[in-house]
Amino acid sequence: MNVDIDRLWSDLETNGGFGATVRDPPDRWGRTVRCGSEANRRAREYLVERLEDADLEVRVDAVGNVAGRWTPPGADPDADPVAAGSHLDSVPDGGIFDGPLGVYAALEAVRAMQEAGVELQRPIEVVSFTEEEGGRFADGLLGSSVAAGERSLDQALALSDGETTLEEALDVIGFRGEGRLDAAAWDAWLELHVEQHTELERVGLQAGIVTDITGITHCTVTITGEANHAGTTPMAERTDALAAASELVLAVEAAATERTEVDEAAVGTVGSVRVEPNATNVVPGVVELGIDVRSVETDSMDQVVAACRGELSRLEAERGVETTFERPFHLEPTPMADRCRAALEAGAAGAGVVATSLHSGAAHDSMHVARVTDAGMLFAPSRDGVSHNPREWTDPGDCAAATRVLSGALAKLAGV
Amino acid sequence: MNVDIDRLWSDLETNGGFGATVRDPPDRWGRTVRCGSEANRRAREYLVERLEDADLEVRVDAVGNVAGRWTPPGADPDADPVAAGSHLDSVPDGGIFDGPLGVYAALEAVRAMQEAGVELQRPIEVVSFTEEEGGRFADGLLGSSVAAGERSLDQALALSDGETTLEEALDVIGFRGEGRLDAAAWDAWLELHVEQHTELERVGLQAGIVTDITGITHCTVTITGEANHAGTTPMAERTDALAAASELVLAVEAAATERTEVDEAAVGTVGSVRVEPNATNVVPGVVELGIDVRSVETDSMDQVVAACRGELSRLEAERGVETTFERPFHLEPTPMADRCRAALEAGAAGAGVVATSLHSGAAHDSMHVARVTDAGMLFAPSRDGVSHNPREWTDPGDCAAATRVLSGALAKLAGV
Numbered sequence: 001m002n003v004d005i006d007r008l009w010s011d012l013e014t015n016g017g018f019g020a021t022v023r024d025p026p027d028r029w030g031r032t033v034r035c036g037s038e039a040n041r042r043a044r045e046y047l048v049e050r051l052e053d054a055d056l057e058v059r060v061d062a063v064g065n066v067a068g069r070w071t072p073p074g075a076d077p078d079a080d081p082v083a084a085g086s087h088l089d090s091v092p093d094g095g096i097f098d099g100p101l102g103v104y105a106a107l108e109a110v111r112a113m114q115e116a117g118v119e120l121q122r123p124i125e126v127v128s129f130t131e132e133e134g135g136r137f138a139d140g141l142l143g144s145s146v147a148a149g150e151r152s153l154d155q156a157l158a159l160s161d162g163e164t165t166l167e168e169a170l171d172v173i174g175f176r177g178e179g180r181l182d183a184a185a186w187d188a189w190l191e192l193h194v195e196q197h198t199e200l201e202r203v204g205l206q207a208g209i210v211t212d213i214t215g216i217t218h219c220t221v222t223i224t225g226e227a228n229h230a231g232t233t234p235m236a237e238r239t240d241a242l243a244a245a246s247e248l249v250l251a252v253e254a255a256a257t258e259r260t261e262v263d264e265a266a267v268g269t270v271g272s273v274r275v276e277p278n279a280t281n282v283v284p285g286v287v288e289l290g291i292d293v294r295s296v297e298t299d300s301m302d303q304v305v306a307a308c309r310g311e312l313s314r315l316e317a318e319r320g321v322e323t324t325f326e327r328p329f330h331l332e333p334t335p336m337a338d339r340c341r342a343a344l345e346a347g348a349a350g351a352g353v354v355a356t357s358l359h360s361g362a363a364h365d366s367m368h369v370a371r372v373t374d375a376g377m378l379f380a381p382s383r384d385g386v387s388h389n390p391r392e393w394t395d396p397g398d399c400a401a402a403t404r405v406l407s408g409a410l411a412k413l414a415g416v
Numbered sequence: 417m418n419v420d421i422d423r424l425w426s427d428l429e430t431n432g433g434f435g436a437t438v439r440d441p442p443d444r445w446g447r448t449v450r451c452g453s454e455a456n457r458r459a460r461e462y463l464v465e466r467l468e469d470a471d472l473e474v475r476v477d478a479v480g481n482v483a484g485r486w487t488p489p490g491a492d493p494d495a496d497p498v499a500a501g502s503h504l505d506s507v508p509d510g511g512i513f514d515g516p517l518g519v520y521a522a523l524e525a526v527r528a529m530q531e532a533g534v535e536l537q538r539p540i541e542v543v544s545f546t547e548e549e550g551g552r553f554a555d556g557l558l559g560s561s562v563a564a565g566e567r568s569l570d571q572a573l574a575l576s577d578g579e580t581t582l583e584e585a586l587d588v589i590g591f592r593g594e595g596r597l598d599a600a601a602w603d604a605w606l607e608l609h610v611e612q613h614t615e616l617e618r619v620g621l622q623a624g625i626v627t628d629i630t631g632i633t634h635c636t637v638t639i640t641g642e643a644n645h646a647g648t649t650p651m652a653e654r655t656d657a658l659a660a661a662s663e664l665v666l667a668v669e670a671a672a673t674e675r676t677e678v679d680e681a682a683v684g685t686v687g688s689v690r691v692e693p694n695a696t697n698v699v700p701g702v703v704e705l706g707i708d709v710r711s712v713e714t715d716s717m718d719q720v721v722a723a724c725r726g727e728l729s730r731l732e733a734e735r736g737v738e739t740t741f742e743r744p745f746h747l748e749p750t751p752m753a754d755r756c757r758a759a760l761e762a763g764a765a766g767a768g769v770v771a772t773s774l775h776s777g778a779a780h781d782s783m784h785v786a787r788v789t790d791a792g793m794l795f796a797p798s799r800d801g802v803s804h805n806p807r808e809w810t811d812p813g814d815c816a817a818a819t820r821v822l823s824g825a826l827a828k829l830a831g832v
Contacts, residue, residue, distance in 0.1 A: 197648035214647055218696055229803065230685035230708040231630055231777035232613035235673045242686055243669045246662035253659045257651045269646035270658055271696040273689055280634055280687040280706030290696030292646040361647035387645065 001112040001407050005400040008108040011050060012399070015088065015104065016096030018043040022390045027383075030390030033090040035064075035131035035142070036169030043088045044175050047103065047128055054111050056126060060177030063156045064130040064170045065143040067181055070110050072414070074119035080187035082414040084109065084406065085127030087143070087365060091135065095194075095392025101380065101399060102192040103128045109407035120414040122187055129365045130170075137166045139329070144365035147183040148372045184372040188340055188413045191366045192378045192406050194394050198385035199358050206401040207355040208379035209344045212296035213370070214265060214361050215333035217305060219291040221248065221312065224322040227277055227285025242275055242284035244315045248308065252291060255307030259300050265359050266300040268293045268308075296333045296359045334367045340376025340413070347408030353401045378405055417528040417823050421816040424524040427466060428815070431504065431520065432512030434459040438806045443799075446806030449506040451480075451547035451558070452585030459504045460591050463519065463544055470527050472542060476593030479572045480546040480586045481559040483597055486526050488830070490535035496603035498830040500525065500822065501543030503559070503781060507551065511610075511808025517796065517815060518608040519544045525823035536830040538603055545781045546586075553582045555745070560781035563599040564788045600788035604756055604829045607782045608794045608822050610810050614801035615774050622817040623771040624795035625760045628712035629786070630681060630777050631749035633721060635707040637664065637728065640738040643693055643701025658691060658700035660731045664724065668707060671723030675716050681775050682716040684709045684724075712749045712775045750783045756792025756829070763824030769817045794821055 019039025021030035033039045047066060051058050056068030067085075071077045086102025106126040113120070129147065134140030137159040145151040157167035157176075170176035183189065200208050225241035249270045256268030272290035293304045305327070312323040341357075348355040360377060369375045380402035383393040435455025437446035449455045463482060467474050472484030483501075487493045502518025522542040529536070545563065550556030553575040561567040573583035573592075586592035599605065616624050641657035665686045672684030688706035709720045721743070728739040757773075764771040776793060785791045796818035799809040 195648075196645060216647065228801075229612055229778060230683065230687055231632065231710050231779070232611075232801070233683070233777070234680065235669070235676050235683055237614075240669065240685075242689065243665055246665040249659055249662040250666075253651070253656065260651050264650065267646065267649070267651055269656075269697070269699055271646055271698050271700060272694045273658065273691045275689045278688045281685070281708045282687050283685055284687060284689075292697045294647050361649070362645060363647070385648070 001116040001118065003108055003112050003400050003403045003407060005396055007111070008104055008399060008403060009396050011104040012096060012100055014046060015043055015100045019090070021093050027393045028390050029096050030093045031090050031096055032092045032094070033088060035089050035136050036173055040089060041173035041175070044173070047088060050107060051126060054107060054114065056110065060175055061179050061181040062153050062177055063143055063146045063166065064175040064177065065147055065181040066128045068126045069123050071123045072113065072118065072120040075121055075123055077123060079122045080185055081123035081125045082188045082410055083125040083127050083186040084190040084410055086191050086193055087129045087132035089131055089133050091133045091388045093390060094388050095390060097194045097392055097394045098387055099132060101194060101394065105192045105399065105403040105406050108403050109410050112407050113411060118411055120411065122414040124410055124414055132365055136161045141363060141365055141368055144368040147181045148368035149184065150368055150371065153180055183369045186373045189366065189369045189373055189375045190340060190378065190406060190409055191364060192380065192402055193364060194382045194387060194392065195379040196362050196382050196385065196387035200379060200381040201385070203356055205354050205356050206381060206398050207348055207353050207405050208358045209341055209355050210336050210360050210377035210379060211357050212336065212359045213334040213364060213367050213377070214294040214296055214359060215298060215301050216329065216331045216363060217293045217301050217327055218329035219293065219305065219308060220326045220328055221289045221291060222324045223248070223287045223315065225285055228283040230281045230283055233283055238283050239320050240283050241287040241321060244319045244321045245287040245289055247315060248289065248311050251311035252304065252308055255304045259303055263295055263297050263300040265361065266295040266304065267361065268304045294361060298333060331363065331367060334370045336370065336376045337374030340374050343409040343412040344376050344378050344405060346412050347405040350408040351401065351404035353405050355405065378402060417532040417534065419524055419528050419816050419819045419823060421812050423527070424520055424815060424819060425812050427520040428512060428516055430462060431459055431516045435506070437509045443809045444806050445512050446509045447506050447512055448508045449504060451505050451552050452589055456505060457589035457591070460589065463504060466523060467542060470523060470530065472526065476591055477595050477597040478569050478593055479559055479562045479582065480591040480593065481563055481597040482544045484542045485539050487539045488529065488534065488536040491537055491539055493539060495538045496601055497539035497541045498604050498826055499541040499543050499602040500606040500826055502607050502609055503545045503548035505547055505549050507549045507804045509806060510804050511806060513610045513808055513810045514803055515548060517610060517810065521608045521815065521819040521822050524819050525826050528823050529827060534827055536827065538830040540826055540830055548781055552577045557779060557781055557784055560784035563597045564784035565600065566784055566787065569596055599785045602789045605782065605785045605789055605791040606756060606794065606822060606825055607780060608796065608818055609780060610798045610803060610808065611795040612778050612798050612801065612803035616795060616797040617801065619772055621770050621772050622797060622814050623764055623769050623821050624774045625757055625771050626752050626776050626793035626795060627773050628752065628775045629750040629780060629783050629793070630710040630712055630775060631714060631717055632745065632747045632779060633709045633717050633743060634745035635709065635721065635724060636742045636744055637705045637707060638740045639703045639731065641701055644699040646697045646699055649699055654699050655736050656699050657703040657737060660735045660737045661703040661705055663731060664705065664727050667727035668720065668724055671720045675719055679711055679713050679716045681777065682711040682720065683777065684720045710777060714749060747779065747783060750786045752786065752792045753790030756790050759825040759828040760792050760794050760821060762828050763821040766824040767817065767820035769821050771821065794818060
C-alpha cells in the first residue's frame, strides 16, 4: 500500500483554505470553522466530493455526521464495518491539522488500499463527526455523542447557540441528513489525531499509540467572603474571598503535583477566575473558580478532587468563608481496546515506523465511540506541542508516516 | 446654638430623592447621582436654593464647585473664611449620607449660628465639591483637586468620560460658573462625613475626630506564564500565571497583617484580578492584579509594597514567570491640623458629645484641602459600617450630635 502524501497534503491544504484566517507560508496557517458556518459547509462539501471521487458511498445523518463507506473486494457488504476518522470543525483561529488530518488520512488509507488491490472481509467507513470542538451548540464531541447513543437525536437537534438550533444551522448549510450514524454497529474504530503535546518530539518518534484517554472532571467552586472597603476594613476584620481562593489554587496545584509521583498523567488546573466586585479598592466578596482535573486513573482524579474539597472545609473553618462545590462535568478515563492497539502496533511495524505508547490528555470523539465499540487512537507529532493556534504544525513526512500506520491497522482490523 | 434636626433631616431626605434608586423606609435608601447628571443638577439647584434661603452669598466656580458665604455679625468680610462642607455626588446606588451629610450639616451649623446670633470674626463658607466619588471624569476628589491647585482649571474642564467633557457636562446642567474656588484662601476647613466603618459603633460613641487620612498606593502587577492545554501539559512543565499570582495575593495579605503589629492602620488588598485566557481547560497564561495599599504611615505602605516586589522577584526566580510592576497612583498620608482637631474637641465638649480619635481609611476631599490650609475631619457613625450601598445609614440623633460638634468647632475657628 502506497500512501500518496501529495494527494493527502493537497486535501489538507484545500480543507485548510475553508475559513482561513492567517496564512503565512510555509508553516503558519489558521482557520475558523465553526459548526454550521459557511466555511463548515464548504469543508463538508469538499469532503463529500473527495469521498465520492474515491467511490465511497456517502451518507449524512440527522446531526450532520458524514460517513463514506468502501466495500473492498472480497468483503461481506453486511459485515460490521471498521471505521476511522475525526472531525473537520475547528476552534476560532485554530490550526489545519486538528481534526482534518484524521479524516483525510482515513480517506487516503482507503485510496491506498484501493490502489493496492487489497482484499478485506469488512467494509471500511471514513467518518467526520459534527462539532467536536464545541463552543457553539455544545461543549464538544457533539456528533460522536449522538453516534454513541449518549445523546438522543432530538436532544442534539434542539441544542441552540441562543439564536439558532443545531437543526436550523444544519438546514442552512444543507447537511441535515437522515437517521443516526451508529457507532455501536462498527466492528472497530481508529482515530488519527495530532498529539497537541511534545512527547513524540521529545522521544523523536513519528507515531504514538494511545493507551488511554484521560478522564476529565470539571469543578465549579464559589467562595463567599465579605466585600468591604479596602481602606476602612482592618486586616483582622476581613473575610477576603480572593485570599481564600488563592489558597485553594495552590492546594489544587500541590495535590496534582504530589499525585504525579505515582501517576504522571495526573493534572489539576484552576483555569478560570471571576471576582466580585473586582475593584482594586474593594476587598473581594465572592470568587468563582473553574477547575479542571484529569488523569487516566480515576483514583488520581478522586484524590485531587478530595484535596480540593478538604481545602474548602479548612478555608471555611479557618477563614470564615462560605463555599460551594459542584462537579458539573465528569468523564471517566477511557482505555483504548487492546486489539485496536495491537492493530496499530502491527500497522507501525508493517510501515517501518517506530511507535511509542502514550496517553491522551485531551478529549476526543474516540471517548464516546469507545463506550460502544473497540476504539484505538494514533497520534502524529505536533511541532512544539502547539495546537488550537495557527502555529499548529505537523510535517508532511510525519503525516505520511502516521497515515501508513493507520492504513496497515485498518487493513489488519478489516481483514479479520 | 440649637441644631434643628428636623430641618437638617428634611434637607437630607429631599436631597436623597434626587436620583433615588431603592427607597425602603425607614432605613434603606439608595441614590445614583453621577457628576453632570439630571439628578446632580437637581441636587445642586436644591442646595443653591437652601443656601439662598439662609441668606448665604452663593458662587459657582468654573468646575462646578458650589460655595455659600455667610458673613456673621461682627465679622470682617475680607478676612479669610472658615469653610466646611463635602460633596453631593454619589457612587451608583450609593447611600444618602456619604457627602450630603457634610454639606447640609455645614449649612445647618450656619443656620444655628444665625439663629443664636453669635458674633464671629471670620466669614463662614458652606462648600460642595464637584465629583468626589469619581467614575465619570476622574478617579475622584475632582473639585477639591482644583480648589487646592493640584489640577488646573483647564485640565479639569478637558476631562472626558469618552463622549463628553466636564466642561460640556457642567454647561448642560447649568453649573459651569466662573473662576476658581481657592482652598488656600480659607483660614481653615472642616468636613463632617460618615465613618464608613464600625469603630464608632464598636466603642459606642457619636463622633470621631480624625487624626490622619490614610495614604493610598495602587499597584498594578502583571504576571506572565505560559497558557497551555490543561490536559496535555504535565504539572512539571507548567508556568502557571494564576498559581504564581495566588502566592502574591497571600504575600500581600501576610505583609499587611504583619505590619499591623506596629501600625494598626496598615492594610493591603488585592481587589481585582484579570486572567487570560480564563478558560477552565487552559493553564492561565497571564494574570493582572490590582493592589491597594494604605496606611497613615508612609513606612508601612513602603514596607507592604517592598514585600510585594520581593515576592515578584522570588516568583520570577522560582516559577519562571515574567512580571511587571507599576504604581500608577500614590497619595501620601495626610495628618489633620492640630488646631482643627482642637476645635473639634472643643466643639464636642461644648455639645456634650463624647468623641474619640480615629484615622480615616478612605480618601476624602479634605486630603486635597489639607495641602493648602489647616483641615480637620469629623466622623459620624455608619450603621454596621456600611457605605456605598442603599443600606448606608446614620441615625438622625447621630447626625444631630455630629452637627452640634461641627457648629461649635466652626464657631471656635471663626471666632478667633
